[in-house]
Amino acid sequence: MDINAAIQAISRVIKGKEKVIKLSLACLLAKGHLLLEDLPGTGKTTLAIALARVLGCSFARIQFTSDLLPADILGCLVYNPKEGSFIFRPGPIFHHIILADEINRATPKAQSALLEAMGEGQVSIEGVVKPLPKPFFVIATQNPRELYGTFPLPESQLDRFLMRLEIGYPDHLSEKDILRYGHYREEAAKLPPLFDAEAVLAIQSRVSAVKIHEDLLEYILNLINFTRGWEMLRYGFSTRGAEALVNSSKAWAFLEGRNYVIPEDIQTVFLPIAFHRLIPQQDLDPKAKNLLLKSILEKVPLPE
Secondary structure, eight states: OOHHHHHHHHHTTSTTOHHHHHHHHHHHHTTOOEEEEOOTTSSHHHHHHHHHHHHTOOEEEEEOOTTOOHHHHHEEEEEETTTTEEEEEEOTTSSSEEEEETGGGSOHHHHHHHHHHHHHSEEEETTEEEEOOSSOEEEEEEOTTOOTTOOOOOHHHHTTOSEEEOOOOOOHHHHHHHHHHOOHHHHHHTOOOSOOHHHHHHHHHHHHTOBOOHHHHHHHHHHHHHHHHOTTBSSOOOHHHHHHHHHHHHHHHHHTTOSBOOHHHHHHHHHHHHTTTOOBSSOOOHHHHHHHHHHHHHHSOOOO
């Protein structure tokens, strides 16, 4: 089970973005969910399709719109006249990897339908609890600069996402390849599966077993406590955010070929975990906010 083969396969359709691919995989292996916030046309949907194909997991795309209902996501009970009873018709949520496309275009009621699924790995329909398949990974996308007709995600929903990433524009040579060959979304759908759901679960178990030293746990706590008392932020990390740092740093260490965490692992995953959780006192554009959050890593000393 060579996870590097998966990274190389996805890199064939997401050009020049190996770190984004690795962080996306780290998010999945840490049993979290991913928020992709970027401009249209940067490859968000292609990345989701490629991940599902290479990992051999079932995939569903849900287009979030203002008229989307919770039943459109979760499913519903349908009356069967032959049987004289109701049968459950599952919605698209019952797949391993879900692409929640343009999630901020749906109403809060529809958005909240994902909350239990993301947090508990199950949904409740008409009082009946239905378990979701494992692994279960939600990739939500939103366009950051569109306000008309959107419903911004509340902090409680944002906190359900382990990481928030931007794909960004490709470099010059990668974009030239895209223009020359094109059709990368179609190529993503044709990628051969290198794993299956059981193999992904096995890798997640291996990631959970990655060791983290007590000194690094103290380092994470120092980072967390600094954010809670820093006057530049409205509020600091929650305990869930601290757990996200631990789990994600383990996943990144695993992708780097180690069974133990080093300080650089924590620093690598810090920004994707912090960006959507930490709100500055003043409104900042994404670039300025990134610089502000990076300064936290400079202010909190590394363990000796």
